[in-house]
Every structure is written in C-alpha cells, then in structure tokens.
Amino acid sequence: MQNNEESNQLPQSKEPAASRRWSCGMFFWFGCNLLVSLPGWAGGIAHLQWSDNSIFELMNHTLWHVTIALWLWIAFSAFLGWLRGSRSPGHWRVLNALAIFPPAIYLAWVTTPWTALPVHRLTAQSDHRVGNEKIANRENATRLKIFSWNLFLANEEYREMLDTIEQSDADIVVLLELTPNHMRGLKALRDRYPYSLWSPRANTRGLAILTRTPNATFEELDLATTGYPSLAATLPAKGASNRSTKLLAMHTSSPNLDNRFLVRDKQLAAAAKWVQEQDGDLILVGDLNITPWSHAFRSLVREASLRDTREYRGFFATWPTKFGIIGIPIDHALVSSNWRVIDRDVGFPSLGSDHQWISLTVENAAVEKAAVEK
Numbered sequence: 246m247q248n249n250e251e252s253n254q255l256p257q258s259k260e261p262a263a264s265r266r267w268s269c270g271m272f273f274w275f276g277c278n279l280l281v282s283l284p285g286w287a288g289g290i291a292h293l294q295w296s297d298n299s300i301f302e303l304m305n306h307t308l309w310h311v312t313i314a315l316w317l318w319i320a321f322s323a324f325l326g327w328l329r330g331s332r333s334p335g336h337w338r339v340l341n342a343l344a345i346f347p348p349a350i351y352l353a354w355v356t357t358p359w360t361a362l363p364v365h366r367l368t369a370q371s372d373h374r375v376g377n378e379k380i381a382n383r384e385n386a387t388r389l390k391i392f393s394w395n396l397f398l399a400n401e402e403y404r405e406m407l408d409t410i411e412q413s414d415a416d417i418v419v420l421l422e423l424t425p426n427h428m429r430g431l432k433a434l435r436d437r438y439p440y441s442l443w444s445p446r447a448n449t450r451g452l453a454i455l456t457r458t459p460n461a462t463f464e465e466l467d468l469a470t471t472g473y474p475s476l477a478a479t480l481p482a483k484g485a486s487n488r489s490t491k492l493l494a495m496h497t498s499s500p501n502l503d504n505r506f507l508v509r510d511k512q513l514a515a516a517a518k519w520v521q522e523q524d525g526d527l528i529l530v531g532d533l534n535i536t537p538w539s540h541a542f543r544s545l546v547r548e549a550s551l552r553d554t555r556e557y558r559g560f561f562a563t564w565p566t567k568f569g570i571i572g573i574p575i576d577h578a579l580v581s582s583n584w585r586v587i588d589r590d591v592g593f594p595s596l597g598s599d600h601q602w603i604s605l606t607v608e609n610a611a612v613e614k615a616a617v618e619k
Contacts, residue, residue, distance in 0.1 A: 271337045278344040281318050284311045285348025292355055294540055299502045305539040306573050309356045309560075315349040356538040361560040365586075387482045387490070387609035388587070393419040393530045393576065394595070394602035395496070395564075396427055398449055402597035403430030409596060410434060413604055416457060417478070419494040421532050421600075423451035442476055452531075454478045454494050466493075469515035471508050473498060475531075482526075482609065490609070491523045495531035509534055510541040520549040526609060527551065527581040532564075532600065536573050551579040554586045554605055561591045563601040569593065578605045585610050 284304070288311050291304035304311075322341075326333075333341075392415035396406065410418055410431070418438060420427070428445045435441065438455035442463035445451040450473055454463060458480045466475045473496065480490040495516060500506030513533065520527050529551060535542045537553055546553055555561050555574060562572035570593075580586070584607040592602040 271333060274333075275337065275340055275344065278318075278322075278341045281315065282345045282348050285315050285345075285352055289348050289351050289355075292352075292538070292540055297504065297507070299500070299504055299506060302500055302506045306536050306575075308352055308536070308538050309358055309361075309573075310571070312349065312352040312356045312358055315345065315352065319345060319349060360556040362557065363559050364557040387488075389417060389480075389490070389528075389607055389609075390415045391417045391419065391492075391528065391530060391578065391605045391607070392602060393421070393494070393532075393578065393605075394592075395421040395532045395576065395598060395600035396423060397598035397600065398422050398424060400597040401426070401430070403427075405596040407431060407433055409592070409602065411437065413602075415604065417480075417492060418453075418455040419476075419492075419530050420453040420455070421451075421494075421496045422449045423453050427451070428453075442478070444474055444476060446474075449499075450474060450496065452476050452494055452496060454492065456480065466519070468495075468519060469508075469511040471498065471512055473508070473512060475512075475516070488609075489525045490528060491525055492528045492530065493519065495529065495533060497532070497534045499534045506541075513541050513545045514548075517545045517548040520551065526583050527579075528584070528607070529579040530577065530603075530605070532576050534575050536575060537577070542577075546579065549579070551581060552584075554578045554580055554589050554607070558586070558589050559591075561589070561603070563591055563603060565599045566594050566601060567599075576600060576603050578603060580607055583610050584608070 284307070287301065288304045288308045291301040292308060390413070392410065392413040394410070400406065406427075418434070420431075423443070423445045424447060425445045428443055434455055438457050440458060440461040441453060441455040442465070443453045444465055445453070452474060454476045456478065460481050462479045464477050466477055467473070468475050476494045478492045478494075480492065482488045482490060493516065495512065497512045498505050498508040500509055513535070516529065520529065527549070529549070533542065537555060545551070555577070560570065561574045562568065562570055563574055563576040564572055566572070578589070586605070586607055588604075588606040590604045592604070595601045
C-alpha cells in the first residue's frame, strides 16, 4: 500500500522541476532577445539624435548591418519555434516582441535595406532599347562618366594609380586625399585631362577635379568655413550651350571622437545650401564620411533635391577595403533629377588605398528630351 502511494506522488514531485526549467528557459530566451536588440535600440537613439555623443553617432554607420541582423534573428526565432512545435505563454510573447520588434521596424524604415537590391536590372534592357529608338541625334545628349577615388594619404603606388584611373576612361576624375607627392606621381594625367584644378595638401584635405570637357571652369570653396576645401567645376553641355553642369567634389571631416561629426554635418548642410543656389544640373561626389541612412545625409539629399545613385543598384560598400562587401558605403555620388543613371560600380579591391573607387555613368534627360524634339 505504501509503494502505491509513493508511486502516485512521484509525478507531482516532477511537475515543479519541469515548471522551473520552463520558466528558466523563458527568462533565458527573453534575455537573448534583449541582448540582440540592444544595438538596435542604441542605433535608434543615435539616428534620432537624442545624444550628441561621438560613440553613439558612430552607431549610424552600422544601422544597415544591425537591421539585417535583427530580422535574421527574428526569422531564426520563428523557425526555432516552429521546429520545436511549442508555444510560449502570451505574456512572454509580448515581452519578446516589445524587446525586438520596435528597433527592427524602426531601423528597417530608416535604412530601407531593400534599396540595396539591384532592381534597376529589371528595366535596364527596355530603357536601353527605348533610348536607342527615340534619340535620333545621340551626340546632342549629355552623357558623363565620373570616376571618384580617395587615394589614401600614404599611398605611393603611382603606377597602379595611373593604370586604374586611365582604365576608367572617365570624362571627369575626382581625386581625394591628394598630396603634393600624388600630384607629382600622377602628372601624366595632365595630358589626358587638360582641364583641371589640383589642390594638394600635406594632410587628408587635398582634392583635384580633372576633365577633358573644353571650357570647364573651376573654383575652390570653403563650405561652412571649416577649413576643409571643396572643389566646384562648371561643365558646358554639348549641343545645349544654355545649360551647364555643376559638379561639387567634397571630402568631409571624418566622424571620429571629439565630436568631429558636427563639423562634417556643417559641411553637408552648407553643401545643400550651395546646391540650392546653383542654376543648371548638379552632381555631388566624394568621400562624405557618412552612410546613406544617417540623419545628416538624408537631410542633404532632401534639402538639395538630389538623388542617391546607389539606390536600387547595390550596396556598394567602399570602406574599409579589408572588409570587402560587408564594409560601409561612405563614398557617394548624388545627382539632380534630370540625370538618368546608366551605370554605377565600385572597385574591389582598391590598390594601396583603404577606399574603393566609385564609377558612375549618367545621362542628362533634359538634354536628351531636347534632342528628341529636334
């Protein structure tokens, strides 16, 4: 009789242990979700500019990567729950959702990661066919190929630099972190690009714009009086003398510690104001030291009415080269609405530099339309 009573009590003694294990499992899983979501919450704070701390600001560089990681974690969690066939209590599901979904949704809205997909390829063939059929006098359309490269201050691979630039066969070349030694090592480019403005520096602030467009004019600017020069070029359009293209080449302050990102943001705000004051078609290229999903970059694009040529063409990480495709896109090319992007690419790997080069081919739709009407 005693044995029967003991056997009846045995399952009851196991139930509290199983309940404790279940509770511990729920606590552990909630802790995992909370830990994974922390970079997302920090990134949201950085993007909302609730803190002017330099470390928080650096989170803006990784928002895209954090977004992808959060949604992969959500997908993994859903798959794991389906695989185990278990359902947690409602209050645990709510807690886990509150930990992980707000930053995931907000950062997805901010970074729009789907714009890194090369969707343009779906329409590129039809656009090319229509363009060839409609434009009777193709030479009147303005098509430009632009090559922009941060050479890196200590880069001394002059032969490789020359080969890379010459092989690009670009109409306009923008060089950043140009030093007096670079200028001497690349002097052969003067024959290929007879119209140019070289502004070398012994630090990272040197620039150059080189072009083979006749009658191009140049000026050096100090946007926001920060001591970081920018170069502007005015390029007359072929077959449409009443229109010109303004190109602005920039290298902004790197957002390291000591709140240097504030200097960068002042430069970008001043660039937006400069663009607003110009007539004609605009192109802005350079190492802006900012990712496309950062607040200051989005403000620049919006206020200057420019378009990011990266969208729907690829992720185009450009720095640092050692990270390859998982780096961050901080070298940019922005254009006004009249420009149609024909092609965009980055160089991987870049020779002797910590930056990839970017190559951009654009065509001016306004000039193209004029050619069609003729």
